[in-house]
Amino acid sequence: MNLTSYLALAAILFCIGLYGVITKRNAVMVLFSIELMLNAVNINLVAFAKYGMVPNISGQVFTLFTIAIAAAEAAVGIAILLALYRNKGTAEADKYNSMKG
């Protein structure tokens, strides 16, 4: 197995996540797509840790940090979403336009 296969897999997952972020209307699914994009980046980090020019365990450490940050992001995102839902009565991302100029 070579590096490019893993990078291509990560690119595909990243682009699917990006498409989801742009087109999904439910805000929970937007958050979920962001998690998918973060996971694609994690695959890149771990692949470079094994097959990169200087194989090093640092890539895996970075991935652990990324997972921790992503978990915190998901928790805060869901909390913000619940607060928004309580105020606006909807979970659709299109309806959150009260800051629109």
Place this chain on the structure above:
Amino acid sequence: MNISGELIAFFILSVSAIGGAVFMMNLTRVMHMALALAFTFFSIAGVFILLDAPFLAVTQILIYTGAVSILMIFGIMLTKHKDEENPPSFDIKKLWSLIGVGAFFAVVLWIIYQSPFFTSEETVTDFSVKMLGKSIFQQYMIPFEVTSILLLVALIGAAVLAKREEKRK
């Protein structure tokens, strides 16, 4: 390219990961989307095992397929969703975002296949959990502590944000 067990495993795992993600995009019920994405996260854990990162694979299963999926399902259940999303209408906005994302993907893939990635000669790097622990708790001690502070702040922030506001008199 010779067919090895690693290649077959990579093929199966990547097909299930991409398949789960594509199903997530196309399913209409929100709960089914969450389950499809949990399946994708599970396949990514398998990819981590292929890449000599067993600790990360276990962490992935614990945090993503376990915690984050359950958190998202709570988020789905606590907000009133129309159980069926609107039937997938193909409007002009979706078409443009598909074109944009497709162009981005083509550029990224072109760059990946063009760049000369030097694979290393030394393939006997020690990727054991012991080395990972040594690396975290010696070289990356300060970022580890900062991460713990960040998790604490995020916990408090999430609790404060999601708390029901009292009625002001």
